[in-house]
Amino acid sequence: MKRVFSGVQPTGNIHLGNYLGALKQFVELQDDHECIYCIVDEHAITVPQDPKALREHILDVAALYLAVGVDPKKSIVFVQSDVPGHAELGWVLTCQSYTGELSRMTQFKDKSKNKESAPTGLFTYPVLMAADILLYDTDIVPVGNDQKQHIELCRDIATRVNNKYKKTFVIPEGRYLKEGARIMALDDPTKKMSKSAENIHSRISLLDDPAKIKKSIMKATTDSDGVVKFDVENKPGISNLLNIYSVLSGISVEDLEAKYEGKGYGDFKKDLVEVTVEALAPIRSRYEEIRHSEELIEILKDGAQRADAIAQKTMARVKDHFGLGLGR
Ligand code: AMP
Ligand code: TRP
Numbered sequence: 001m002k003r004v005f006s007g008v009q010p011t012g013n014i015h016l017g018n019y020l021g022a023l024k025q026f027v028e029l030q031d032d033h034e035c036i037y038c039i040v041d042e043h044a045i046t047v048p049q050d051p052k053a054l055r056e057h058i059l060d061v062a063a064l065y066l067a068v069g070v071d072p073k074k075s076i077v078f079v080q081s082d083v084p085g086h087a088e089l090g091w092v093l094t095c096q097s098y099t100g101e102l103s104r105m106t107q108f109k110d111k112s113k114n115k116e117s118a119p120t121g122l123f124t125y126p127v128l129m130a131a132d133i134l135l136y137d138t139d140i141v142p143v144g145n146d147q148k149q150h151i152e153l154c155r156d157i158a159t160r161v162n163n164k165y166k167k168t169f170v171i172p173e174g175r176y177l178k179e180g181a182r183i184m185a186l187d188d189p190t191k192k193m194s195k196s197a198e199n200i201h202s203r204i205s206l207l208d209d210p211a212k213i214k215k216s217i218m219k220a221t222t223d224s225d226g227v228v229k230f231d232v233e234n235k236p237g238i239s240n241l242l243n244i245y246s247v248l249s250g251i252s253v254e255d256l257e258a259k260y261e262g263k264g265y266g267d268f269k270k271d272l273v274e275v276t277v278e279a280l281a282p283i284r285s286r287y288e289e290i291r292h293s294e295e296l297i298e299i300l301k302d303g304a305q306r307a308d309a310i311a312q313k314t315m316a317r318v319k320d321h322f323g324l325g326l327g328r
Helices: 016-029 052-066 085-094 099-103 108-111 122-132 147-166 208-220 235-249 251-258 265-291 294-321
Strands: 003-008 036-040 076-079 140-142 173-175
Touching: 003 122, 016 036, 016 235, 036 052, 036 108, 036 294, 052 076, 052 265, 052 294, 076 294, 085 122, 085 208, 085 294, 099 122, 099 147, 099 251, 108 122, 108 208, 122 147, 147 173, 147 208, 208 265, 235 251, 235 265, 265 294
Parallel strands: 003 036, 003 140, 036 076, 140 173
Antiparallel strands: none
């Protein structure tokens, strides 16, 4: 069975972009793959975090994993900092990466823009991500396509190590959904939907109530020609909404265009509100059930143990190939 690994940062506001780009794939893959899903708290501290809030967000994201349908009987679910191998391999790989290639990462450029100085961790973040993936001999990494550049870097580093030392790593592949791979902000469809945008109506969070969902969708930026048609270049707003509608309902974009021919954006948006509310309601209620349960803690503890067993084997191999430690 092929192995799958992915991670989400423990910050609030897990949104439709996270769900359609990443989490939905997590669930689809778990029947015929060996899946490992991580809450990457060590990535979160590359930007300032309030310690209390961080702890809460770790459990929020863990509960959301389960609420969208990740099944701990099939998949390993755990918190990154519970497995020391991530930071350990992260250092080894830092020594195998170049400042030049890290300087080209667009996420770093975006996040450090207009700042006088940036934490070193923000710069080396993609190397830690490579460590997350390589630590588990991962074959497939389901992510939104904003992570493509990081996945390519991971493959480069792994190939470099394999060529320089004994063959150490499996070369992973990214898995991106065609639709939903990039969900755009509702207030500005030229930007991706993000957890950190100030305007709460730029995103739909998975835990938003129906009134908030309605408001955000009805306010969403479209255009003035009133035709429901998929055309990312000229009609980015309506195309984004069509995309969301299609993935949530399972109706193809062409069928949706036909359904709304001759109707205005108002009707289209009203129906999209309904589809979205219906899709998110069961997630919200399962989340409420699990979030404060002892079961959640047990699942994460058990997940960390199982992940650590795999990680330790990889680290022993890495140390052996690099000549680290005593070797016995
Ligand atoms: P992050 O919010 O950066 O921790 O991302 C968690 C997962 O969601 C990653 O796989 C991202 O690629 C994916 N993701 C984040 N934002 C979007 C978006 N706007 N559209 C699609 N996928 C996204
Ligand atoms: N960098 C990813 C993001 O911001 C999160 C992440 C960290 C990740 N480590 C990973 C995703 C390993 C996939 C595999 O979305």
